[in-house]
Amino acid sequence: MSKILSIVERAYHGTLEEQDDTILWMSHILKNAGADISVLLRSNAVNYAVRGQDASGITIGGVPLSNPPKLDEDVQSLVGAGVDTYVVREDVEDRGINESELVEGITLVGRDGLADLFDAHDAIWHW
Amino acid sequence: MANYLLIESRDPFEYGDTRYMYDMAADLARKGNNVTLFLIQNGVLVTRPGVRSNPLNHLFQQGQDIRVFADEFSLRERGIPPTPLVGGVEVADVDFLVDLLAEEDTKALWH
Amino acid sequence: MATITIALMDPPYEAETTTTAMRIMDAAVRKGHQVNIFAYEGAVNLTMKDQEAHPNPVKGTTAEEEDHPSSSRFIAGLLATEQVDWINCGLCVDERGAGNWIDGARRGAPADFFAWTQESTNTLVIGTK
Numbered sequence: 001m002s003k004i005l006s007i008v009e010r011a012y013h014g015t016l017e018e019q020d021d022t023i024l025w026m027s028h029i030l031k032n033a034g035a036d037i038s039v040l041l042r043s044n045a046v047n048y049a050v051r052g053q054d055a056s057g058i059t060i061g062g063v064p065l066s067n068p069p070k071l072d073e074d075v076q077s078l079v080g081a082g083v084d085t086y087v088v089r090e091d092v093e094d095r096g097i098n099e100s101e102l103v104e105g106i107t108l109v110g111r112d113g114l115a116d117l118f119d120a121h122d123a124i125w126h127w
Numbered sequence: 128m129a130n131y132l133l134i135e136s137r138d139p140f141e142y143g144d145t146r147y148m149y150d151m152a153a154d155l156a157r158k159g160n161n162v163t164l165f166l167i168q169n170g171v172l173v174t175r176p177g178v179r180s181n182p183l184n185h186l187f188q189q190g191q192d193i194r195v196f197a198d199e200f201s202l203r204e205r206g207i208p209p210t211p212l213v214g215g216v217e218v219a220d221v222d223f224l225v226d227l228l229a230e231e232d233t234k235a236l237w238h
Numbered sequence: 239m240a241t242i243t244i245a246l247m248d249p250p251y252e253a254e255t256t257t258t259a260m261r262i263m264d265a266a267v268r269k270g271h272q273v274n275i276f277a278y279e280g281a282v283n284l285t286m287k288d289q290e291a292h293p294n295p296v297k298g299t300t301a302e303e304e305d306h307p308s309s310s311r312f313i314a315g316l317l318a319t320e321q322v323d324w325i326n327c328g329l330c331v332d333e334r335g336a337g338n339w340i341d342g343a344r345r346g347a348p349a350d351f352f353a354w355t356q357e358s359t360n361t362l363v364i365g366t367k
Contacts, residue, residue: 004355010366010367022278023365029347029349030349033348043147111150114151114154115151115155115157118151118234119129119158119160121234124236125361126237127247134362136258168254168255200261221258221262222265224265225242225266225271226269228262228266228359229266229271229360230360231359233360235361237363237365
């Protein structure tokens, strides 16, 4: 089975459904289906790994969004499911995010380490 | 050593991190991989001579053995003559891109 | 001949990636390759059956004179070659009410995409930006 690196960089697709981000969701689905998949968060998607996100409280036209996305929990869930999950260290630092704010179990990788990470996988899915 | 096909559809004028793919191309080549960079859509905007702070020039200056192609249609669509392009860029079409995709053991990335 | 699997996310008429992806599909088919398409999120709208050509009021031309091909018309041509297998993500279809599509496309799930990737020569993921 090929080893897949799924790269997420576009972040916050909208808050209309619990499955945003849809690529995190798909990566988890594929892990459950038996895929050997890792996830790399880069660019703005590194913010998905920040603890304490809260997208609750949206009501539009009297219709509440009962199950908003919980992206930090989704990332934590990926880690818990055994998905090796990485964030790009410089992208974290550029955004003023402290390493201590990140969910547990996530691995920071420097930009100069990305080539090694690519080489360690058979396929790169750059969403 | 692996074959990498990096397809860059973005340009440095609209996006802030376009150096990313150029740096990846250089880093992967530096490790001994066989790297092809295929510019398409607005990715070809860097092929005009005279582009300021051109990430393509920065890539070439690193001296890595990387083949760089620009999609013929994307050039024509933007009124960019196929010659002269920034040194080292070759013109190709999607048929050629498909040939690259059809090669076994090639890691293809779209950005 | 190779088998190339492509994942798409953009809806029609929003991004050049849609056109590029269809150009790649066309080139692959002409070269005799098998092409698998997994349409995810907005890309499920590419195959909607009710797409219609429209006139161009700026030019004063009719729909017939414009002969404006829709994405589904292009894709129908690709599907007719029988070298293209097209799956629309079922959950994405449901939340968009996008279930009325052209003949040849079928409903599926990420697991189908994964299965394709394991048997393909290559996989190209084209996300949305």
